[in-house]
Amino acid sequence: MDFEKINVSNMRKYSEAAVFSKIALAMLKQGKRAVRRTQGVTLKVYRDKNGCRCAAGFMLTERHLREIDRKDICNDVWGSVVKKLRISEHHFDLIEDMQNLHDDVKPSRWRAKLADYAIDKGYKLYPEVHEAIGTTWE
Numbered sequence: 001m002d003f004e005k006i007n008v009s010n011m012r013k014y015s016e017a018a019v020f021s022k023i024a025l026a027m028l029k030q031g032k033r034a035v036r037r038t039q040g041v042t043l044k045v046y047r048d049k050n051g052c053r054c055a056a057g058f059m060l061t062e063r064h065l066r067e068i069d070r071k072d073i074c075n076d077v078w079g080s081v082v083k084k085l086r087i088s089e090h091h092f093d094l095i096e097d098m099q100n101l102h103d104d105v106k107p108s109r110w111r112a113k114l115a116d117y118a119i120d121k122g123y124k125l126y127p128e129v130h131e132a133i134g135t136t137w138e
Contacts, residue, residue, distance in 0.1 A: 001126055008059050012090045017123035019059070019091045023098045024114045026058040028132050032107050044103050046081070055098035056081070 003022035006014050034052040036045045046057035047065050056078050057065065064085055071084065078096050082089055097117070105113050115133040118125060125135070 006059070007061050008064065008087045009061055011059065012088060016091055016094050016121070017118075017125055019094055020098070020118065020121070020123060021125055021129045023055050023058050023095070024118075025129060025132055026053070027055055027098075027102060027110055027114070033102060055102035056095050059095055 001018065001021075003018065003025055006019060006022040011019055030052055032052060034045050034048045034054045034057060036043045036048055044054060046060060046068050047053045053060075060068070064087070067085055068081065078092075078099050081087065082092065101110065101113055101117070111133055115135045118129075118133060118135060125133075
């Protein structure tokens with residue numbers, strides 16, 4: 001499956017497991033948080049100046065990311081961004097969970113936490129996702 005094409009504009013037609021897979025693969029490939037350093041403070045953002053994205057940021061289209069920058073809401077929580085940009089709330093809890101994992105868990109622990117999450121949810125995942133997060137294909 002081409003997980004890259006899944007975004008907030010078309011996510012209604014994809015399963016929760018597919019959306020999880022898109023975010024999980026993107027987070028692990030990137031391997032670090034999206035942050036902005038301002039006046040000695042490190043802020044987590046949807047996309048940083050180097051192009052790194054947060055978990056929710058991987059679901060946003062380029063148009064949405066430009067609008068976030070234009071409206072200066074790059075530090076807003078997911079629920080606020082959803083409302084301000086009139087984004088679908090489909091898969092809201094999953095994206096918020098992934099965002100919390102991105103923000104609260106060290107990147108070196110993402111793989112294990114993503115595996116735990118997938119197992120807890122009972123997701124049926126594609127082999128490449130199992131391989132990336134370290135779970136077994138059944």
